[in-house]
Amino acid sequence: MKIQETMVSNVSTCHADAPLDQVALMMWNHDCGCIPVVDDEHRPLGVVTDRDIAMGAALGHKPLWDMKAGDITAAKPVYTCRETDDLSTALELMQEYKVRRLPVTNGDGTITGIVSMGDIIACAKTGRNASLKYDATAGMLKAVSGHHRN
Numbered sequence: 001m002k003i004q005e006t007m008v009s010n011v012s013t014c015h016a017d018a019p020l021d022q023v024a025l026m027m028w029n030h031d032c033g034c035i036p037v038v039d040d041e042h043r044p045l046g047v048v049t050d051r052d053i054a055m056g057a058a059l060g061h062k063p064l065w066d067m068k069a070g071d072i073t074a075a076k077p078v079y080t081c082r083e084t085d086d087l088s089t090a091l092e093l094m095q096e097y098k099v100r101r102l103p104v105t106n107g108d109g110t111i112t113g114i115v116s117m118g119d120i121i122a123c124a125k126t127g128r129n130a131s132l133k134y135d136a137t138a139g140m141l142k143a144v145s146g147h148h149r150n
Helices: 020-028 052-058 069-073 087-097 119-125 134-145
Strands: 035-037 046-051 101-104 111-116
Touching: 020 035, 020 052, 020 069, 035 069, 035 111, 046 052, 046 101, 046 134, 052 069, 087 101, 087 119, 111 119
Parallel strands: none
Antiparallel strands: 035 046, 101 111
């Protein structure tokens, strides 16, 4: 199964200069836990999660309106997959980099969607993807959900 068959394609994005209070409101209004940060050509630069916002505010000792999305994403790499990749590719990337969501891009590198751990589990649960093996799915869940050591 290709990523484009299971990804969410209606994705809200922001630019690096977006204040974190606005990013948090976008998450609330769109019932999501992350917002991809994009450049002017709509290529992903990073991802801001609800946890990033909470920890950024706590560690920065600043109100959210004084912090920008780029403050959160500047020091972190962004991992992406392509909409034409097999779902197992997303599973492997999530496991390797211990991330729960991946921005999805087209051949031009423009964001076209996002695929989450939940999207993959939904495919494994329904059996729509025979190539998605239980052991690989469980391994990704363990890597992503386990305690991270720095």
